[in-house]
Amino acid sequence: MNFSNMTTMIFDLDGTLFQTEKLAIPAFRRTYERLHAKGIWNTYPTNEQITSVFGLTTADLWKALLPDANDAERAIADEILLEEELAHLEKGYGELYPQVPETLSYLKSRGIRLYIASNGGERYVKGVAQAMKIDSFFTRIYSAGEYKTARKEELVAKLLAYDGSSLAVMVGDRRSDVKAGKANGLYVIGCDFGFARENELEGADEIIHDFTQLRKLVCV
Structure with a gap:
């Protein structure tokens, strides 16, 4: 994929941004x-x-x-x-992965629209984003709880219908993220620093072992 043409990045929350x-x-x-x-x-x-x-x-x-x-x-x-x-x-429980805010800030500064797509409940997903002070980086936050979707493929489809982009990337740590990205024709970046089990990220186009690697990809 030519990342210089990318307009949109869609992130899972748990195990991708947040040390759940x-x-x-x-x-x-x-x-x-x-x-x-x-x-x-x-x-x-x-x-x-x-x-x-x-x-x-x-x-x-x-x-x-x-x-x-x-x-x-x-x-x-x-x-x-x-x-x-x-x-x-x-009470202060929970933590982002290292350099998440800095990396999101960098990506947004490059003109990339950022979204969260999570299978969690609406109050949980938005609550984490607000508590971790990353909600302002995102154009919109999508959750299965808010949009009543049974599969992440459906949730990502709704997000893409809103965004209107055909040059989007899916970033996540679970098989459901890979499936959601591929079902919607997206380039998929698998995160191998969260909760991914062996072979769970099979089918991803790229696998990263540190969140900051996203900066290098976008700079290509």
């Missing part, structure tokens, strides 16, 4: 404590089980972590988790 585990693991722990107190669930997930669901839609996340719960119980769990995530953000 530093917020999610303590928030999930507290959520499960509250669920246990309500008599809804008695077992606790491992850290590996928690990180394995990053990037999933809310519905798929709870199917994985509360497999035997009913819809009402999963709705309660989701409400509690959001409360805990926002509360932990206020």
